[in-house]
Amino acid sequence: MSMNGAQSLVTTLVDCGVDVCFTNPGTSEMHFVAALDMEDRMRCVLGLFEGVVTGAADGYARMAGKPACTLLHLGPGLGNGLANLHNARRAFSPMVNVVGEHATYHRALDAPLTSDIEGIAAPVSGWVKVSEQPQQVAADGAAAVQAAWGPPGRIATLILPADTAWEGPAEPAPALAIPSAPAVPDASVEQAISALRSGELCAFLISGNGTTQRGLNLIDQITRATGARVFADTFVPHIAGGVGVPAVARLPYFAEQAEEALAGVRHLILVDTKAPVSFFAYPGRASELTPEGAKVVQLSHIGDDSLPALEALLDAVGTPEGTALQAERPRLATGDLTPGAVAQSLAALLPEQAVLVNESATSGGALPGFLAASPQHEMLNLTGGAIGMGLPAALGAAVATPGRRTVALQADGSAMYTIQALWSIAREGLDVTTIIFANRKYAILQMEFMRVGAQNPGPKAMDMLDLSRPDLNFVDLAKGMGMPGMQARDAASFNAALAESFATPGPYLIEALV
């Protein structure tokens, strides 16, 4: 039987290794939906909102190490997914968006759903193409997958007019070669070695390969051998942690604390990241965080094959004696339920090889300290500052890691941007434990309001930074989407609920009133 364009595209995507589709389709995507239905090798996960779809594809890519595809409904559907595409772009997550479009001959008529899809896609995409012909769409799909891989990973957006999908005959296209990661130039390695041997204070700022278990172990040895400091990017997309993985501090979020952390550094060695800048500008404060006069050594860029470079550094500086200190696993917290108590009990109970999706915002400060002494795990973080990434990314991460427990560490304000993710997690029966840090305010904004030098806030301003009146109840919200949950008001009830969730397959939500 001959294929139509949609069928040729779906087969090609799967042949290229893209076998999960996060989807929120509309009429113009019905032939693609039919084609998904015919391809047994493609798993489909429905989201009730496109921000869930794109955030899930991001979380999936970070854990699976390969792209998923999304299916989005024209410009508005893409627009709804834009914030989490922004985060995915900042995480260098590979992703293939398939965005439905009106039939080619229908576009010029300016029907109600018509919009400039390429224009909407461009700011978040590293690759955009409209597939004008059913005979071309399979090759375009293969090119999209290739583009998504990078390196570094990118958002590839393939716009699929409805008649490109429904017309035929069309044939699948072969997978294209994925470029391998560029080697780090010897000169960069030499520069880093010189810095480490200079006798002046060096600091590593790391992301990408540098925050994998292997990277962290290499950098830990290098820094112990040389006295260099090390910081992970404040918004590192993915970081390994737990017993056997050297703990590494993240560069602090607030500019003045970051400046303090880097004070005295003369050589800043960048591994898979770029020179640090403050997240926001503040009146009277510098935006660039590299200490004045310090030399920046760009050892590697994101997407580079940087682990051999780190090995070369270690060879040059020599393996240190001893091993990194290892803290004792925390016990369960008792008493009041504070953000710190949540972190402590989480570390006490965390199962092996858990996946932590961290959008805890101001409530997450105690997590790294406690988690360093918990079983090995991986943590995904908010990269682009577009809140609403956590629950969708937990959905996608859980799809990518069957048999492991995913824990969503979620601020309440941020949770509300993409709360619909709970339904997809429930529908898929995923092993996701969601912990809502419910402080009932945009706490970060109450801090920032003061920090930016705005006047003392009156009641109207505070109302805009406050989530009470009425209080949100996340257990009711979860229940409304078919997910069980409970509210925890003290450490004891939190501990019991967390232990129960970790022991029970499927999803659960704990609203931690902190």
Place this chain on the structure above:
Amino acid sequence: MSMNGAQSLVTTLVDCGVDVCFTNPGTSEMHFVAALDMEDRMRCVLGLFEGVVTGAADGYARMAGKPACTLLHLGPGLGNGLANLHNARRAFSPMVNVVGEHATYHRALDAPLTSDIEGIAAPVSGWVKVSEQPQQVAADGAAAVQAAWGPPGRIATLILPADTAWEGPAEPAPALAIPSAPAVPDASVEQAISALRSGELCAFLISGNGTTQRGLNLIDQITRATGARVFADTFVPHIAGGVGVPAVARLPYFAEQAEEALAGVRHLILVDTKAPVSFFAYPGRASELTPEGAKVVQLSHIGDDSLPALEALLDAVGTPEGTALQAERPRLATGDLTPGAVAQSLAALLPEQAVLVNESATSGGALPGFLAASPQHEMLNLTGGAIGMGLPAALGAAVATPGRRTVALQADGSAMYTIQALWSIAREGLDVTTIIFANRKYAILQMEFMRVGAQNPGPKAMDMLDLSRPDLNFVDLAKGMGMPGMQARDAASFNAALAESFATPGPYLIEALV
């Protein structure tokens, strides 16, 4: 005391008549928030998600007849609001977006939240400007308000770098003149008169002024005098209805039904709209709906001063005898709770001057028939096909119409896109009754899947068009956001809940299991 840029902007907006701000701010907007706090004349309404914010500004504009402003957080915040900006653009709603941006000197550093805000804004905006100077921002704000007014109404997006907001001194700018609506050329009126006198079948397709109470009365008389047909745009932004307002059919959604409705028409007279095209393209079916050979008479464009032109038409064709037929007010429905029963009981109980916000999708077919005999009301409809407009628009419409009851008629699938609006409605204590038509599927897509000629759906495709497994429970969702509600399974319980809600100030949600 001298003002900073933010203060000069807020004062200018209020001086220009923009005195409601729907907001979801972030750090880069803190000085604007502080300025809002200092301006007593500006009402601020917090949304927990930007799609709520922009949809509310749309609903507000349609009912208040003037723009609100929004406050959005950089590119991702704007992106989250994009779908409802698309709808607002299609509704020709005036709106001023204030989008925070990094400080001017911070933009080049590519901090995590940096994105191409102008690029994201352009596809939905009729006017975009970055305000680079605190001394310029007030004048830019006045220009944005002017641009928003049109005519026709437009989305004006003012991008506000943080240092433009916090630096000074700055002064408010005077309001700019709002251009008046262009008169309809005599030639267009003559052309329409000729068509009406031709003896050939004429049809009006109307929107804008044509669907106000005055416009509907004029067109009703013209059509009764001439035998012309009349249809409102399928996705008319605003339409008056009820006793004393001539009922008018909307052009059917599905192309084949629209073709049938227009069959035989030789002259298509367009009032504040353009020639009809099908919402989507379908294989083997024409996209343009004007009957072959029919002449299109563009009486007026949206934004024109079109009521005098309709008066001239009526003068020319002569006032008909008699009055329009008026149906009897429906009684309460009994028995099973069907979409038709919901419409019937709604019409039976509707209070005077209610505002109906209609995103009922496939469940709304019976509404126009029953509502024609209910008390006078106004109805807002989904214009751009980007679902998730209903609950936010109900929020905004209710803010614009204190003392009146707003009724959100809401499909379940669409409701989930912007469900966060319930919290803002609850927080503001607005008189909004939300009726969820819970059929637990994307019913329109199940129809469209068949209509586009896709293969018989398998279970995987059906799963993507289905909202069950698990069932959503909107009463729990409402409760989680501080809004009371109940589930209705038969007409009797629905009637009781609806009557109770209409008699009780404040919001209420009824999940109608239809």
